[in-house]
Amino acid sequence: MSEVHPYIVVGSGCTGAMAAQTLVEAGVNVLMLDAGNTDDTYEKLIPEKDFTSIRQTEEAQSDYLLGKKFESISWANIGSGSQLTPPRKYMVKEVEKFLEIASQTFFPVESLAYGGLGNGWGLGSCVFTDKELEAAGLDASKMKAAYQTVANRIGISGAQDDITAYTTAHLSNIMPPAPVDSNQEQLRTNYNRKKQWFAQNNFFLGRTALALITKDKDHRKAYQPKDLDFYSDKDQSAYRPWITVNELKKKSNFSYKGGIIVKQFKQLENGDVEIITWNKAKNEEEIFRTQKLVLAPGVLGTARIVLRSFPEENQTLPLLCNPYAYFPCINVSQLGKTFERNTSGFAQLSLFHDNNMQGDDIAMASLYSYKSLMLFRIIKEAPVNFRDGISLMNFLMPAFVIMGLFHPEKSGGRKSLSLRKDTTKISGDSLQAEYLLSGLEKQKITDRNSLFKKAMSKLGAYPVKMIDPGMGSSIHYSGVLPFEKQEKPFSLSPDGKLHGTKNIFVADGSGFRFLPAKGLTLSLMANAHNVAQNALKQN
Amino acid sequence: MQPEIYFRYLSRKNPDARSLELYSAAIAHHQLEFSKKENRLHKLSQRFPFLIPFIDAGLALTQPLSPYRKNIYIILCILETQPQYFPLLSSSMNEKSKQTFLSFFFHGIRAAFTGVFGVILVKLA
């Protein structure tokens, strides 16, 4: 029989990395099992230059801007996958093969990469308010301490302004924000001018807090805007989970095994856990044993593994996902301007709507300028011939503000996951997903979209259309194993333990009973740290 | 497929060897099946290249995902990632270029007219 590992963490994404770091720092032995796909092609091709210089001088730029297989040339409308440029596409490699999902109504993005979805996340970082934490089923005082631990680990930049209460709130050690470009500076000026209207309507604008360091931190370099945010992470200023895992690999009490697809687990009588996996290189099953299992394969990944592990129950799980849509807007004051040279592709400003000023019904929009994703991705949206389209788009592009609007998500409507046997799939099954909003939820979203459109117009950026990339496109998932104080199957105890098990913990967002309309990942990481601490305690 | 006319349509220049090489490689990955009608439109474009903007515009309004347009789109992607076409395709990133409202309105109005005639042309072809 194989060796019994004290702790096994599944997944190297934001939550797996945080949980593993907490365990390793506590001195216990940790094995991380991970699908672990990496980019072997692109990162090394991208020269140490800024985006404009690359565009002006590099003969080989099409290799990484379009992709060696021209994978960026797509006929699909600009949608949630659009930020996945060729150097980021490995994030979703093999997902169709191993993470089968069948749905007409739910189109999630999942990852089998080393670092998971965190390889391409937009870094937007927000703490949840006390009310949001309570609604999610999280302990506010423990989360506050954990937020600070995570912020110290990953590095966060942001400003003290009208949205601080929604972003970094009580956090200390926040670095100053990266510079803002003139497109968004103009919105800020308009906001300050019309502050009364915004305050009366419960809207607040400020700098987006990002997991982006603007001062050197350990071996990571301070952010220098080069417009390469969708392509390269050479300076490591943006927090990516592999940065943590690479550091952990240097420790003697940590080991990493990639190329492993975890299928299910089995509780043994002595309390140990057996993990049944698929070894991709050997093309065969491989079994691991541990005293404590910490699952962090992402919410949908956890749902699959847990459902497979209790097949006799034929269970349906609930599902939460923030409704999301994009609104391209035109900032009229920028029409016909040329771009400044080195700017940032990350969200620069965020607009919050605190519906009743109680902190429990907040919607958030992230505002992006559009430059390094290039002309070819948007020109096909224009119903004109391409030649005139080139001139028109060049005139409009510096004035584009893309508003990505998230809505809060509670249980309601018909939103669920179940597992169906499917012998044609490698896993032997496929995840069935249904995501249908109730009429009331739809109405609320429509009303709020209108409010945000009005607020954007007040900022001087006029929405031209709404792009609905479909449910699942927010890439914010949770709630499949909701936190429950009482022992109940297919739920988690507040400390992250899977009810009905002794030594199985879930460190990703599976337990969150409510999804605030904010970047959730900082909260996922803080919770993962707490879950790991609880796993350590329960010896 | 002889793509040169479409390169000239977008860039007003004959394509260089590298762009043509990239085009062949891209087409190998994104195979395009022209329908009978699109073949007719392609032949028409070869004989009368000045009709390309009309056909392109007509299809943009009636069948934006037509392989005829996809073909031009592939060429546009290639041109945008070639440094010699940077001034033409990325004037918004070129600090020296001046983009005027006048030229915007000119192109807007021209695009609208081209669209109207294009729809008729595509219907008739």
Ligand SMILES: Cc1cc2nc3c(=O)[nH]c(=O)nc-3n(C[C@H](O)[C@H](O)[C@H](O)COP(=O)(O)OP(=O)(O)OC[C@H]3O[C@@H](n4cnc5c(N)ncnc54)[C@H](O)[C@@H]3O)c2cc1C
């Ligand atoms: C383009 C984009 C932009 C985003 N922007 C933001 C943002 O601005 N703010 C924000 O808060 N969030 C954002 N997100 C969401 C954020 O990325 C996720 O919330 C977060 O990364 C989830 O982390 P995770 O660890 O729970 O899961 P994942 O990142 O999915 O990690 C799962 C890990 O488990 C591994 N794995 C999965 N299944 C198995 C298996 N069966 N066996 C073995 N290993 C497995 C994977 O390889 C991976 O390492 C964005 C996401 C994307 C894609």
